Amino acid sequence: MKIFSTAPDGNEAAELENTHYFNLAIKKIEESNEWMKKTEKPYQVMLVHIDILLMLSRKYKLDANLSIKKDRVSEWKNTFDEWFIRCGKKIPAKYRNGIKENAVELFNELNGYGH
Template sequence: MRIFGVKAEDNDAAEIENARYINLAIEEINKSNEWLKSTDKPYQVMLTHIEILLILARRFPVNANLLIKQYQTKEWNETFNEWFNRCERKIPSKFRGGIKENADELFDELGKYGNNLRY
């Protein structure tokens, strides 16, 4: 095993471990995406998983760009917006605008990561 730096991931054994967590976040977002397609409940967990994915993407941009698919992020955004439009009247009015604004900011940042490959 080779050590090539001082960061936690700077050795052969740990170098791509962050990819496991990026993939886990993507898997959880996909689950949330499917649930949001049909629910009429005024709550969701997708934004939390996206925020976690963004934390990982900021720290590990190379693996994030390899693992995040831009066509998926567009679908997630569309699904979220459809859910929001369907359920927004059930969300307390004092939070409604902030939730949508937060979602837009998260999806805008997420759009900076990923690739267009379909493998």
């Protein structure tokens, strides 16, 4: 087993462990995506999973670019936008614009990763 740095992932056994978390975050976004296509509820969990994926992506840019597919990001954004059109009026007015602005920022940043 080769050790190549002092970093937490600086050995062969650990260097690919972060991919498990990328896969989990993407899986959770996909589950949210399917739920949001059908729901009439004014709440969602997609944005928190995207936020987590972005935290990973900032640290592990190469893995982010390999794991994230731009066509999926586009679908997630479309699903969110459709959900917001359908359910946005049910969100308390004092939070509505902020949630939408947050989504725009998250999707814009997410678009900087992937293939």
